[in-house]
Amino acid sequence: MQNTHTLRRTVVAAGLLMAAAVAAPAFAADNYPSKAITMVIGYPAGGSTDLVGRLVADGLAKKLGQPVVVENLGGAGGVIGAQKVSKAAADGYTIMVGANNELAIAKLINKAVKYSIGDFTPIGMVGSQPMVLVASHKAGVKTAAEFVSLVSKSPDQYSYGSSGVGTALHLSGELIQEQGKLQMTHIPYKGVAPLTTDLVGNNIEFGMFVLSSALPQIKAGKIVALGTTEAKRSSITPDIPALSELPQFKNVDLNSWFAMMAPKGLPAPIAAQLKKALDEVMASPEFRKKMEETGNVVANPKTDAGKYINAEIAKYTKIVQYAKIED
Secondary structure, eight states: OHHHHHHHHHHHHHHHHHHHHHHHHHHHHHTOOSSOEEEEESSOTTSHHHHHHHHHHHHHHHHHTSOEEEEEOOOGGGHHHHHHHHHSOSSSSEEEEEEHIIIIIHHHHOTTOOOOGGGEEEEEEEEEEEEEEEEOGGGOOOSHHHHHHHHHHSTTSOEEEESSTTSHHHHHHHHHHHHHTOOOEEEEOSSHHHHHHHHHTTSSSEEEEEHHHHHHHHHTTSSEEEEESSSSOOSSOTTSOBGGGSGGGTTOOOEEEEEEEEETTOOHHHHHHHHHHHHHHHTOHHHHHHHHHTTOEEOOTTSOHHHHHHHHHHHHHHHHHHHTOOO
């Protein structure tokens, strides 16, 4: 008889434990967030991803009622930060704002990258800005048409610089070469600062920048803007033509984008809460104004981030295969 009672108590206890385990995620979601959230940014402070990420973090903190603490985890073009988030607990307390390099490109060119886009829960696209092809005064060209004419006549005699091998800037340069049937030498720099110095100093003919990084030098007349890389002119710089306005570049449509991500397996109620808060932040006139000041256009909140990033991966895969890029 005693054994029967013991068995019953064991079964009841086990049932209570199972019920608690099932109820725990729902309870956690109902009370989310109950503590500070960490936002990982895979770049040092002051860069474009950091600037956008901090704007998002500040806005989310106000909407969610909890601190959103930025953790800059620079290294390997954003990969170290993305890797940390891909392995974090899927509880909504570790999120990231990432960019093309670590979310769409890194795995295509570096076999050492172990995560994939499937290791994240996409929350939403945040914003984007075009890249821009620029010329030094040494090149002696003022338009994209003059650029094509000059380079096509002298294959492999001209160089373009980017912020590094396998970056979105490098790949946009390769796409321009492919579409225009051009042959240039790619010079990878350790960031935009030394590339800017060489362009202003007339030590290299051409360069690829994100629009916000190039604008100060363009406005100062120290370098020449030849064209942006989106399908249409940027609303931020309507006076700079889109490269796609030339027939040979009609398929050039790339930009530098930012997305908010969480680890794979994030409970749907928490993902929905983060998405709602992000949408409210992005709808704020103050947020839009600050994004435009950094050269970015705020994303359409209806954009499906997962589908968008997978489409970007497909674009970059073709460019990597064409240019045979490996890091």
